[in-house]
Amino acid sequence: MTDRPRRTVRAPRPRSLPAERPGPTGGKRDLNRRKRLAQFASAALELMQRHGVEAVTIEQICEGAGLAKGSFYRYFSGKPALVEALFERLAEQVDAAMARAETALAAADNTDALVMAYADLAMALAPVVVEEQAVVRLYLQERRGPRTEARAVIRDFGDRLLARGEALTLAARAHGLLRDLPPAVTTRAVIGAIEAVAWSHLEGDLPGDPGALGEALISLVLEGVLHAPGVPAP
Amino acid sequence: MTDRPRRTVRAPRPRSLPAERPGPTGGKRDLNRRKRLAQFASAALELMQRHGVEAVTIEQICEGAGLAKGSFYRYFSGKPALVEALFERLAEQVDAAMARAETALAAADNTDALVMAYADLAMALAPVVVEEQAVVRLYLQERRGPRTEARAVIRDFGDRLLARGEALTLAARAHGLLRDLPPAVTTRAVIGAIEAVAWSHLEGDLPGDPGALGEALISLVLEGVLHAPGVPAP
DNA sequence: ACTTGTTGCGACCACTCGGTCACCTTACAT
DNA sequence: ATGTAAGGTGACCGAGTGGTCGCAACAAGT
Structure with a gap:
């Protein structure tokens, strides 16, 4: 209540972020x-x-x-908004690639087209994952953490990935490409295997060329750990 | 500086936890x-x-x-000690079971003994995992979190699990049971698949009988997602 | 040049958390 | 019964923490 010099009595300050940023692009x-x-x-x-x-x-x-x-x-309004910004690019790219794969898979009318759709997906994903390595690592790290406000973006991203993956599995199975196992289990097992190997690699526990790692992983996922039946152990 | 009544000047309190707990067991x-x-x-x-x-x-x-x-x-001296206590039983049991499986696998001189060792391991692990469900869930949740003091116990547990798993893979491969793929990749892919399915199940996203889930998972791991070669799609 | 709204700043506030301490109560040994 | 050490308590301390505010510097349109 002292009459210390008050500031100018302009309009009440809009303390929120300006909706649209000013100035010329590149200014x-x-x-x-x-x-x-x-x-x-x-x-x-x-x-x-x-x-x-x-x-x-x-x-x-x-x-x-x-x-x-x-x-x-x-x-940023807070940590959640910051995390959202961090994941923006990755989420966009991955969502788009998965959506494309989904339509391609649905339209496929033979096994070749099916395999092609998967290959396209892999080729689309690879550069994004490399560019956004740090974000991918953060995703793997936080994926299973409790759904706090800041982590909600990450969990949502993971959930979307899982859902898209399951749609892919269903499409592939409908075309008779996959064995007759519960799609939910198949999808989670495959994604879990990929993520575990990726995580170890990003942690530095699994040195080696990512390409070779990927090939081994694909072979493992497609054909399993065992020798093919009828091929005796050496 | 005030002369408020000071407490009795007994021996200096040993502020740490008593090394040995007193009293008769059951008292x-x-x-x-x-x-x-x-x-x-x-x-x-x-x-x-x-x-x-x-x-x-x-x-x-x-x-x-x-x-x-x-x-x-x-x-407890702090949160780390509490977490250690939480994981004590699970860690003990799992370590012991893995160690037993390792010696059994090393001693195996034919494929049957090998498969038997794996089956024994599964049978030993199952009840522990069921009894300590909540701790297992906590492990899956925190496994990839940064190595803070409180999480060190959890990450160490996971690292031991991985190391034991890799030893098992090596033994199995030495006996010609497994395909000739990098053991580090195989181990991580298998554990990753198992953990992902277990996680989804514990989260409630993957309803169904754990037994059936396990069977599908084993089949998937052993034989892959594809139809066996030579078996045409229906 | 002048006006106007954005941006950068760091002191500041109310609050929370880990950890300690002196004190009182309780179980056990003698 | 009595002494002793363990067990239980909650006020308290110091070190942050998220978030805000008034202000000054500044860019851009006029």
């Missing part, structure tokens, strides 16, 4: 904005891989990015 | 101790499944157990 504002976003994103990605999505604090991220806490809230 | 002390431990353990297990090992606070656990924070530190 000083726009450039700066991209740079800040990248700073926050890369700091967050590094810290979250080391300490986990939930354990990392906003303050740590700001320190890592070399920016103030107030600035963080200019760009 | 009031002993019984009470077991009860408190169980209270803390069950509260922690429930909370950790819902919020994650790291996110759960000591205060929450105490509230869940209906005991004071001070009491918690009478029994």
Whole structure:
């Protein structure tokens, strides 16, 4: 209640993020904005891989990015929004690739077309996974964590992946490509195997060429661990 | 600086946990101790499944157990010690079963003995996994989380499991049971498939009889997803 | 040049958490 | 019965934490 000099009595400040960012694309504002976003994103990605999505604090991220806490809230409403931004590209690309594979698989009228659709999917996914390695690693790390606000994006991504995968399995089975086993089990087993190998590789526990790893994995998934029946052990 | 009544000047309190617990086994002390431990353990297990090992606070656990924070530190030096206690039984049993399987596999001199060793392992593991379901679920949930102090026990357990699994794979391959693929990849793919199916089942996403699930999984792992070569699609 | 809204900042607030401590009660040994 | 050490408690402390605010610097349209 002291009459210390109050600030100018302008309009009430809209403390939320501006809905639309100003300035010409490529202008000083726009450039700066991209740079800040990248700073926050890369700091967050590094810290979250080391300490986990939930354990990392906003303050740590700001320190890592070399920016103030107030600035963080200019760009993100909180950690969940930040995580969403981190997964944006990966989620987009993977969703699109899976959707394409699904329609291709549904339209396939012979085994060759079927196998082709799978091959196309793999070729579409590979570069994205390589480019977004760190995000993929974060996904694998957090996939099974409890559904907190910040992790919801990650779990949703995983759930969509699973659902799309199951649709693929169903289509392939409808065409008689796969053995007659519960699609839910088949899908989860295959994805689980892929993710486990990918995880070990990204952790550094499984050195070697990713291509060779992939080939071994595919062979394993398609034909199993045993020698084909009728082929005696050497 | 005030001369408020100071406490009696007895011997300095040994603030650590007493090395050896007193009282006759089955006495009031002993019984009470077991009860408190169980209270803390069950509260922690429930909370950790819902919020994650790291996110759960000591205060929450105490509230869940209906005991004071001070009491918690009478029994555990901190969260890591609590997690260690939670995993004690499971780790013991699994380690023992894996070790037995390893010696049995090394001693096997024909395929039947080999398969028998695997079957024994499965039969030994099944009841433990059922009894310690909640702990198994916690393991699957936290397995890939960053190696914090509290999670170190869990990651160590997983690493031991993987190492034992790889030894089994090597033994089986040495006997010519398995195809000639990198053992590290095979092991990780198999364990990954098993864990993914188990996880979905424990999450409630994969309803059905665990026995049937297991059979489908085994068939999948052994023979792959494809129809056997030479068997044309129907 | 001038106005206007965005951006960067860091002090600040209310709150939470891990861990400790002095004190009281309880079980056991003698 | 009595002494002793273990067990139970909750107030308390210090170190953060998420989130906000007033302000100054600044870019962009006019």
